Each structure stands twice: as structure tokens, then as C-alpha cells.
Amino acid sequence: MKQNLHPPATPLEMLSLFLPAGLLDYFDLVNHVSQETCFIF
Numbered sequence: 001m002k003q004n005l006h007p008p009a010t011p012l013e014m015l016s017l018f019l020p021a022g023l024l025d026y027f028d029l030v031n032h033v034s035q036e037t038c039f040i041f
Helices: 011-016 021-036
Strands: none
16 A cells, blocks of 8 residues: 655645754744734834
């Protein structure tokens, strides 16, 4: 049975194939902080 491989749904998932998990955690933290503080900008 052949497995159906499809590209990741999001750029973040695509990046996760190449970047270490720690770096993704950093991006996730930055994204979260950006959402929390967006009213400042």
C-alpha cells in the first residue's frame, strides 16, 4: 500500500521539517507575544 504524501498545510509545518524544535518554540513564543501586545502597535 503506497502512502499518500502531501505537502504540509502551513509554512510553519514546512519549516518544522528543517528547523530544530527549539527554534520553532522561539517563533511560537514571539508569535504569542506579538498577539498579546498588538494593541500597543
